[in-house]
Amino acid sequence: MGRRELPVLGGGGVSVPAGARRTVLRVEGMDCAACAASVERSVGRLPGVYRATVSFAAGRLEAEHEASVSREALEGAVREAGYGVAVPRREEREPLWRERRVVLTGVAALLFAAGAALQLAGGPGVAWISLYAAAIAAGGVPIFRAAFAALRSRHMDMNVLMSTAVVGAVGIGAWGEAALVVVLFAAGGALQVYAVERTRGAVRALARLVPEEVTVLRGGMELRVPAGEVAVGEVLVVRPGERFAVDGEVLEGRTTVDESPVTGESAPVEKGPGGAVLSGSLNGAGAVLVRAVRRAEDSTLQRISRLVEEAQAGKAPAERFVDRFARVYTPLVVAGAFAVAAVPPLLGGDFGTWFYRGLALLVVACPCSLVISTPVTIVSGIGAAARRGVLVKGGEALEAAGNLRALLLDKTGTLTEGRPVLERVVALAGDREEAVVLAAALERRSEHPLAHAILSAAGERELPEVAGFRSIPGRGAEGEVRGRRYLVGSPALFAERGIPLEAAGPALREVERMGETPVVLGDGEGPVAVFGLADAVRPEAPEAIRALREAGVEEIVMLTGDAEAPARRVADLLDIDYRARLLPEEKVAAVREHVERRGAAGMAGDGVNDAPALAAATVGFAMGAAGSDVALEVADVALMRDDLRSLAGAVRLSRAAERTIKQNIFASILIKGLFVALAPFGFVTLWLAVLADMGTSIGVTLNGLRLFSGRRRP
Incomplete structure (x- = not known):
């Protein structure tokens, strides 16, 4: 049986059978990365568990284990660590005020307030001490339980530090401060958990957009069946106002579809026979018959939802740096706290005074705000991107996109529409309108893309009949119009027929100079008109290029296999650099060259033809990835909507995430450093240390979550 090496907590490796079972649980109640480490250790101790990985940011436990380990055993280990397990398919969280943790915190706050009032009023000591003790018991239950589980796992987390501070305060008779520490810590933790869970829940809600039941046609009858039972090839009936449960193809009917949950595009998209529809999209005013092309669990929306959750669980480089810093910071400060309490x-020195200062420093030793400063921002940024139709596959990709200074873009289908349009008409005999009509009449029966461009330019004009039509493969077409024989095609066609093109020389040179493809209309005597056709630049491309430059991308380069002239034409229109006549392997080399020279470079393409170049970039962007398995797999950032502006939006959001991470880390280190310096001199009380710790934690959390709650931009 095949085996693979997987990392385990604390280093080393464990041999995991390739056929090991994998279970994912949603963990509730974690308010810092240290809590995640406690859950990892608790689950990892179970016999038969090969590996347990918990992401605080995503609220997600992933365990690989033997078949004999049940889901219930894993859930029991999570609860033993002091945390909860979310119920699958729960539609929404309980209101904040009904959650057990919040209720206990509220009771503790009332008991503390009653004890403080009684103490200030000069009441009997036994009465207000009893109220303080009751407050500590009520608010401290989840804290002490989590601390006990952490100690059993030989792990020192914030719950252990806070519990030690509370017990120490009680030991020196500071009942009021001990109770206030519990109330502040419990309240801060509850608010932090609720804020982060709102973001997690909003991302998970993507998957719940798919209806649980659908209407299918079986044996000529309409039947209601669970969405999970729909097989590929079955026909579904989707009525107005219903959501599509699976990816499919419209067989019959016309409608408009709101695809915003998948692509972020708010404008409804018209769909008719042959049109592709995506799971989670909302059907508009028309009823349609849809053939399923994927099962519900393999649909685009479900895959996006899974990929987003996996991405949120990954660690970004900044987060790994913070974890390394915290592993050094916490033991040093804890050792300092014991030294402050014992040495003077x-x-x-007075034992009570220095013991109290040591307790304050012990509270400051908790690195909670620093450790969560990055993951909450990563979760928020990835979630915000998903709501805008951008799938960022991990914190590393989010950070890389936020640091980009150079971006390379494929030409065809990325900067251009990938179809030719008529750019110029030079009439050599007669007028331009007549030349377009004549050429369109001859091209009407042709399937060549250039012919379609001329036909599109003719629009609704009435075209004359063509007699004796003949298609000339690879060259053009000929026929008789109004009693006169005409040819339309490449200059090579006229050369083969011996028809002189001297009169068209200046026009042909201008067309070629502008990077356009020349098409000549003529008769037996010579040319009548010259047409210049070119790949149309996307309408949004100039705006997107401006937005990318405003976002801080200094170098933008187009890569293409096209000839020099058409490449230069597009580059000049967009005011960007370019490299032409590139083979696929030369595109990869160009990307690697920019990565080496710049330190980091992005590449944007369709995710299919450009897969090797995307893989060579620091961060690869795949355009129009909705419904594309390949694009979703190969890209670091998959843009569901085929719109260049979403590329600029992804870079802008990544920049904002990078700034927020730096702000959070700077604020956390500054505040921690200040309180570490002040605590040994008696300037920091226990309650102030807790307030600073939880206040900073809540502050960095809310700052990170601003990304998710911000206004949508394309």
Whole structure:
């Protein structure tokens, strides 16, 4: 049986059978990365568990284990660590005020307030001490339970530090401060958990957009069946106002579809026979018959939802740096706290005073705000991107996109529409309108893309009849119009027929100079008109290029296999650099060259033809990835909507995430450093240390979540 090496907590490796079972649970109640580590250790101790990985940011436990390990055993280990397990398919969270943790915190706050009032009023000591003790018991239950589980796992987390501070305060008779520490810590933790869970829940809600039941045609009858039972090839009836449960193809009917849950595009998209529809999209005013092309669990929306959750669970480079810093910071400060509490009394200092200062420093040792400063921003950024139709596959990709200074773009289908349009008409005899009509009449029966461009330019004009039509493969077409024989095609066709093109020389040179493809209309005597056709630049491309430059991308380069002239034409229109006549392997080399020279470079393409170049870039962007399996797999950032502006939006959002991460880390280190410096000198009380710790934690959390709650931009 095949085996693979997987990392485990604390280093080393464990041999995991390739056929090991994998279970994913949603963990509730975690308010810092240290909580995640406690859950990892608790689950990892179970016999038969090969590996357990918990992401605080995503609220997600992934365990690989033997078949004998049940889901219930894994859930029991999570609860033993002091945390909850979410119920599958729960539609929405309980209101904040009904959650057990919040209720206990509220009770603790009332008991503390009653004790403080009684103490200030000069009441009997036993009465207000009892109220403080009750407050500590009510608010501290989840804290003490989590601390006990952490100690059993030989792990020192914030719950252990806070519990130690509370017990120490009680030991020196500071009942009021001990109770206030519990209330502040519990309240801050509850608010933090609720804020992060709102973001997690909003992303998970993507998957719940798919209806649980659908209407299918079986044996000529309409039947209601669970969405999960729909097989590929079955025909579904989707009525106005219903959501599509699977990816499919419209067989019959016309409608408009709101695809915003998948692509972020708010404008309804018209769909008719042959049109592709995506799961989670909302049907408009028309009823349609749809043939399923994927099962519900393999649909685009479900795959996006899974990929987003997996991406949120990954660690970004900044997060790994913070974790390394915290592993050094916490033991040093804890050792400092014990030194402050023990050394001065040995030298004659007052034990109570220095013990209290040591407790304050112990609270400051908790690195919670620093450790969560990055993951909450990553979760928020990836979630915000998903709501805009951009799938960012991990914190590393989000950070890389936020640091880009150079971006390379494929030409055809990315900067251009990938179809020719008529750019110029030079009439050599007669007028331009007549030349377009004549050429369109001859091209009417042709299937060549250039012919379609001329026909599109003719629009609704009435075209004359063509007698004796003959298609000339690879060259053009000929026929008789109004009693006169005409040819339309490449200059090579006229050369083969011996028809002189001297009169068209200046026009042909201008067309070629502008990077356009020449098409000549003529008769037996010579040319009548010259047409210049070119790949149409996307209408949104100039705006997107401006937005990318405004976002801080300094170098934008177009890569194409096209000839020099058409490449230069597009580059000049967009005011960007270009490299032409590139073979696929030369595109990859160009990307690697920019990565080496710039340190980081992005590449944007369709995710299929450009897969090797995307893989060579620091971060690869796949355009129009909705419904594309290949694009979803190969890209670091998959843009569901085929719109260049979403590329600029992805870079802009990544820049904002990068700024927020730096702000959070700077604020956390500054505040922690200040309180570490002040605590040994008696300037920091226990409650102030807790308030600073939880206040900073809540502050960095809310700052990170601003990305998710911000206004949508394309």
